[in-house]
Amino acid sequence: xxxxxxxxxxxxxxxxxxxxxxxxxxxxxxxxxxxxxxxxxxxxxxxxxxxxxxxxxxxxxxxxxxxxxxxxxxxxxxxxxxxxxxxxxxxxxxxxxxxxxxxxxxxxxxxxxxxxxxxxx
Numbered sequence: 001x002x003x004x005x006x007x008x009x010x011x012x013x014x015x016x017x018x019x020x021x022x023x024x025x026x027x028x029x030x031x032x033x034x035x036x037x038x039x040x041x042x043x044x045x046x047x048x049x050x051x052x053x054x055x056x057x058x059x060x061x062x063x064x065x066x067x068x069x070x071x072x073x074x075x076x077x078x079x080x081x082x083x084x085x086x087x088x089x090x091x092x093x094x095x096x097x098x099x100x101x102x103x104x105x106x107x108x109x110x111x112x113x114x115x116x117x118x119x120x121x
Contacts, residue, residue: 039110
């Protein structure tokens, strides 16, 4: 999957599409998912052009990497789920159903989320 400069997250970063910001710093932006799948469903994205976690791990600076992880923790604090528990998820590629070719980490919480995956038979 190649990076697409017109993906929805790139357009949000450029200010072309509005979002409900939760947190922002020099390297990351966190905002509410427009189709939440849990009471808390926030997306955390790097501001750089990275398609997936593998792409990010290979190309991002140490500062960018630290900022992304810290942003996830900040979102958990801001949304009030740091103590009660939350789940993070980053889909990568077709088999994981990645819909947008820009690395994004979902932060889910606000209720008991159940098992992570249904066991294969």
